[in-house]
Amino acid sequence: MTTHSDNNRIVIIGHGLSGLELSKELLTLAKKKSASISITVVDSRDFYEMDMGMPYALLQKQDINAESYATSSCLQSQLKVEGVSYKKDTVRSVAARSGGGFTLLTAGGTTIEANVVVCATGFTIPVLKPATGMDWGARREEIDALRAALSTARTVVIAGSGNAGVELAGEVRLYVDTASGCKVHLICSSDLVLNDTFGEGDRRHITNKIRDAPGMVLHTDRVVGEYGKPSLSPSTVKLKSGNTIAADVYLPCFAKFLAGEYLSQIDGAALSNGQVAVNQESLESTAVKGLFAIGCSDIVQQEGHISSPKIMGQVKTVAANVLAYLAGTASVVHTPKMGFVKHDIYSIFGTGYFSMLHTEKCGIPGMCCRYLCGFPFPCLFGCCLCGCDEGPCGYTCMRPAGGGHAKAIQKFKVSGKLINSVIGHKRDNVKKGLVDDDVTVQPKTYTYTKSAVV
């Protein structure tokens, strides 16, 4: 059980996967070490939305409450961890006090004092991820507006062809009416989609697959002008080549890290790209003691990408080092989870149509693991070898080719297995009677029980 202590106040900014997992890990570790801590989690939104599979969840033709969006999102109040205090507000600034510790100021005008601050604010991508401070009703209206705009669109432009852009383009292509001539334009700044942490062979493979997909137009070009602003109504997209595209819907898919917005009072704490600058061994800020980051620091440059395994690894290190900092003991050295995997584990271009897992630079020692066995046991199923379907493990180790593994991913998403960390936690809370699960979201009117996010 956590006890509150004036000297051991930990504030976590952000209650996504990173913030939730950190609060659980801190409580477990503090109990083991008989340390007394108090944890406050501040999040700008009253709801949680699962990034994983979100392009699929956003782009369904059924009612928003009837399918995977409902599985992949929930009110923050349903994700509470016993012993943690919650505040729904947006942190505007963090200032380091001269004698140690921090003073946080929120948009709502609250001042919060902390001995340790952990930034877990993730990144945003317009429309694909909800904006900071948005509430669940407004988000549902935004999703409805997106679906409505895409239903009648003749030209959709998606700019940015990293993993999120490719995933979004694939789902948009399946959503719009390509049979009647709607075109989905994907703007890619190089000849190949995805970044160079992926193997070149895989990038070429998926690039060709996208180029060949009916309804897709792949451009090697760059968007210029006000390219960061999405538009669900007609607009002109300008390209570096001088070409323009008259778009009915324009969706930029560039990630923006947010720490720069609230850490500006601490010199050197945030990089110009919005990531927190951390010591790569301790994950503590290089600018000030007692400030840590998970999922939004420049460790991503070393780890290669942000994914749930990487976040879980960072959670372990940060939890240990927060307690070490408070106790005045030596910090542990960060060991990245799945250190051998430097790129996103898979790339999806349209669920049910095409995806890949374990690409050529997967790092698992020995090509046999990729081609001849289901790690760690030999896989005797030919279906895996021909690449047209998933193996008994639910994955395939093959280069991108078939659509079977996409179906496997879809199953994971919808059943919630992939997202068990968060949604499983919510289920446990409901079982324990800690939350009231009768959140009623009425289609179109979006009234819901706004139960206590304190």
Ligand SMILES: Cc1cc2nc3c(=O)[nH]c(=O)nc-3n(C[C@H](O)[C@H](O)[C@H](O)COP(=O)(O)OP(=O)(O)OC[C@H]3O[C@@H](n4cnc5c(N)ncnc54)[C@H](O)[C@@H]3O)c2cc1C
């Ligand atoms: C489209 C997409 C697909 C992905 N697919 C996968 C996948 O299949 N597998 C995988 O492992 N990973 C995947 N990822 C990557 C990764 O797992 C997620 O990005 C992860 O969910 C990030 O969690 P987080 O808690 O760090 O950030 P977020 O979930 O973004 O949470 C950040 C929280 O911080 C809050 N916040 C921000 N600023 C403030 C502020 N100033 N004050 C208060 N609160 C604030 C926000 O409201 C938000 O709730 C995917 C990412 C995307 C975008």
